[in-house]
Amino acid sequence: MNTLHQALQKYWKYPAFRAPQEALIQSVLDGHDTFGLMPTGGGKSLCYQIPAVIKEGLVLVISPLIALMKDQVNQLQMRDIKAMEITGGIPIDTLSNLLDNAQFGGYKLLYLSPERLQNDWFVERLKALPIHLIAIDEAHCVSQWGHDFRPAYLKIAGLKTLFPKVPFLALTATATDRVKADIITQLRLHEPKIFTQSFARENIAYQVYTAPDKLHFTQKVLQKYPGPAILYVSNRRACAETANQLETLGISATFYHGGLSMVAKEKQMMDWMEEKKQVMVATNAFGMGIDKSNVRVVVHLNLPPNLENYYQEAGRAGRNGEKAYALLLANNSDKQQAEQQFLTVLPDKDFLVVVYKKLCSDLQIAYGEGLDQSFGFNLNRFCNKYQLPIMKTYHALQFLDRQGILTLSHEFSEQLTLQFCIPSKEVIRYTSLHPQDESIVVTLLRTHPGVYDLMTPVNCAVVARKSGATETQVLAVLHKMHNLGMITMNAKTNDAQITFNEVREDERTINRVSNYLTNQNHLKATQLQAVLEYAFENSECNSTFLLKYFGEHSTENCGHCSNCITRKKSKPILGDLPEALIMVLKNADYTSRELQELLSQPNEVLIFALQSLLEAERIRLLPNNKYSLRNHE
Numbered sequence: 001m002n003t004l005h006q007a008l009q010k011y012w013k014y015p016a017f018r019a020p021q022e023a024l025i026q027s028v029l030d031g032h033d034t035f036g037l038m039p040t041g042g043g044k045s046l047c048y049q050i051p052a053v054i055k056e057g058l059v060l061v062i063s064p065l066i067a068l069m070k071d072q073v074n075q076l077q078m079r080d081i082k083a084m085e086i087t088g089g090i091p092i093d094t095l096s097n098l099l100d101n102a103q104f105g106g107y108k109l110l111y112l113s114p115e116r117l118q119n120d121w122f123v124e125r126l127k128a129l130p131i132h133l134i135a136i137d138e139a140h141c142v143s144q145w146g147h148d149f150r151p152a153y154l155k156i157a158g159l160k161t162l163f164p165k166v167p168f169l170a171l172t173a174t175a176t177d178r179v180k181a182d183i184i185t186q187l188r189l190h191e192p193k194i195f196t197q198s199f200a201r202e203n204i205a206y207q208v209y210t211a212p213d214k215l216h217f218t219q220k221v222l223q224k225y226p227g228p229a230i231l232y233v234s235n236r237r238a239c240a241e242t243a244n245q246l247e248t249l250g251i252s253a254t255f256y257h258g259g260l261s262m263v264a265k266e267k268q269m270m271d272w273m274e275e276k277k278q279v280m281v282a283t284n285a286f287g288m289g290i291d292k293s294n295v296r297v298v299v300h301l302n303l304p305p306n307l308e309n310y311y312q313e314a315g316r317a318g319r320n321g322e323k324a325y326a327l328l329l330a331n332n333s334d335k336q337q338a339e340q341q342f343l344t345v346l347p348d349k350d351f352l353v354v355v356y357k358k359l360c361s362d363l364q365i366a367y368g369e370g371l372d373q374s375f376g377f378n379l380n381r382f383c384n385k386y387q388l389p390i391m392k393t394y395h396a397l398q399f400l401d402r403q404g405i406l407t408l409s410h411e412f413s414e415q416l417t418l419q420f421c422i423p424s425k426e427v428i429r430y431t432s433l434h435p436q437d438e439s440i441v442v443t444l445l446r447t448h449p450g451v452y453d454l455m456t457p458v459n460c461a462v463v464a465r466k467s468g469a470t471e472t473q474v475l476a477v478l479h480k481m482h483n484l485g486m487i488t489m490n491a492k493t494n495d496a497q498i499t500f501n502e503v504r505e506d507e508r509t510i511n512r513v514s515n516y517l518t519n520q521n522h523l524k525a526t527q528l529q530a531v532l533e534y535a536f537e538n539s540e541c542n543s544t545f546l547l548k549y550f551g552e553h554s555t556e557n558c559g560h561c562s563n564c565i566t567r568k569k570s571k572p573i574l575g576d577l578p579e580a581l582i583m584v585l586k587n588a589d590y591t592s593r594e595l596q597e598l599l600s601q602p603n604e605v606l607i608f609a610l611q612s613l614l615e616a617e618r619i620r621l622l623p624n625n626k627y628s629l630r631n632h633e
Contacts, residue, residue, distance in 0.1 A: 093600050
């Protein structure tokens, strides 16, 4: 057994590597610049984590996904592998201490957001670290042709000068041939060893269906294929609504989105991971770092913005190699809805300037200031205050985040400040009368000694951890003391945190990135067009279509996608069904589900008959998903 397999079994308990993990890792260990194109579920993180545990020194990991960095660091620490992450908003003294720990503390992995490389002092400190590998995750972010370009990634190539003998490892899950070539150029990879894993997932049936009643269709699918499932929806409100509707139909479900508190996220995630709930209904905030191998079904109830996202999300099905299903449900109203959701909300340069200036004014940042300052932020409050459209403003902030001008963290937080307004002897009296609260009150006083003198920010998570209580219990005690008049307390709810990575320069800041904005808007329109073609115009094998999009050509059809199955089946014999449908629709408008109950026809036969009548322009589908006669009938 060689060292690679020993490390794999010791820390991860895996029996063997997946192709091409072992060859890629060996390339890195041999000192070669290396490029890895490994689709979702391919095990990219092991390609730099294994070298970290078997070599002396430190692996530097650059990633734009803060939540994924935190998740990986937590996972590594649970495996007794020393790792840390450095993101935005850290005071300079704390940052210096963290770098000292990375240098002398025996750490194996250091995760950075790319914006950190824009600080010359920080880059200079990196030179002292015992770095033997630089791993660039989500490497497509370095390319303007990628679906998530971040200019901060262009700074990474500068590390070549500081660490000329240290190999670079560039990893991505989605890259066309054009993007792959651009990554190699922009990162200045020297004669890289290139490893690509096929995008083909032979065990996944990619299926696209026209479904006027999507919930009913999904219910039938989940009943037919029991097992863990993920349903992706387009917004937060739909998460809770869809989960509740499934529960009403007898299918256990929970939900996940970026607006939940950390406590709620963890609970609802574990309910699904431990299969107390069959279905996770989620926005695209769900999925990073999720390692659940037996997901049977992934359903997209709405069109995704691009096929890159769709492929990654669909690829969370069937990671155990068993047969799995990735369904995209579409109807006639989805095209217009997708264009409104993904294109009409894109900000132009003028709107970006307005949002940036008002944000700085709202947070009281003067011109030339703001670097490394962090603020709690509530999007709804901000938009209401300045009469800004919410989704367009959100996309503007997202763009500023991706350009490295600021960091937008979507973690829910409750900023709580309090001050005691009774003497200490009365606090002692309270704890003697309420012994169940004593550990929380004592911990609060020890961890926040200024609470007698002034309004003090309180970290409920720290108080909970040190007192052995939950955050809910801590908040309950604080609210009780507030109601008794013992403390004055203010709580301000935020749905995000914003950290400024640059000083405020208004138009100069925006002018520097305006060309990227124009290119991004054009790219997003092109990407959505590919989604619409896949959903509405594609007649070839769905798997072949996706492979072709990512530059991988196959002449063999998968045989089990919706298009392949349709070609295998002979067209159903309709008989008098079309005329029967016309007679029924003369009396009233009906959904396909109602028509199926009225006429007692198999679903696929009914849908085929309705499609025939639609193509003949004898009926039409209304916005409420009911079928209606054309006027001339």
